[in-house]
Amino acid sequence: MADDLEFLELKPDETLESIYDRVLMPAFTADELEPLEDLRGYLGASPPEAFGLYAADPSDDPIGCCIYYPDHRAKTLLLGYMAVVADGRNRQVGSRLFEKSKAMWFDSDQYDLVVAELDDPRVYPVANGIDPGRRMNFYSKLGCQLVCGPYFAPCVRPGGERVYDMLLAVLGGSPRALHDSPTAVSVQFIAAWLKDYFAVEADFGHFDGDDLEWLLAAYAGNGTVELKPVADYRRWHPPVAPSRRAG
Helix, strand or coil: CCHHHHEEECCCHHHHHHHHHHHHHHCCCCCCCCCCHHHHHHHHCCCCCCEEEECCCCCCEEEEEEEEEEEEECEEEEEEEECCCCHEEEEEHHHHHHHHHHHHHHCCCCEEEEEEEECCCCCCEEEEEEEEEHCCCCCCCCCCCCCCCCCCCCCHHHHHCEEECEEEEEEEHHHHHCCCCEEEEEEEHHHHHHHHHHHHHCCCCCCHHHHHHHHHHCCCCCCEEEEEEEEHHHCCCCCCHHHCCCC
């Protein structure tokens, strides 16, 4: 039963290594998952550059976690990682992690926008027991919205690669960012966050700016970009970054 679980805040302590090895490494590729020591540093920074929750079973073994990255300048919060071990996925661990973290951190006075990165199931196959389609179903049930604009993630480790063919989802936000509408989000908020996200220590060595300029141009100006229910992702085909186009 899920009620025998304990939900605790992540700390840069010895438990973090167990969470990293047991929960995160099986769920994300090397290009998606930042190094353990970087994560430890973000959690231990003052003010924190990352925070989150993990679920522990009665044996104190971690079986799920969620990790958020705040951008206070852009007033945006990124859900960077949400993962649950295979035998915990029928216990509503992910949903409970999301609801608990939402109650703690989605306050619109702190953040105008809360977003998440999702692998597009049309591009990424089921691998190592991780099904991108199931992830989309999970976020759909939470009522999340798909940003109908291009997205790719920066490189998060030396020698790694950017993660292309991704989708960006809105998990929550203030009326300032969403214009009191569930069908559109201000491009200004997305652009401000993207500039910060790609300007930090991430995107190691990727100084070929054409793709990034193309991405930022998609969110230029003062308008809005359409939002659709995550469940409708099959009906929308995101444009492909210049470096990924054939011919």
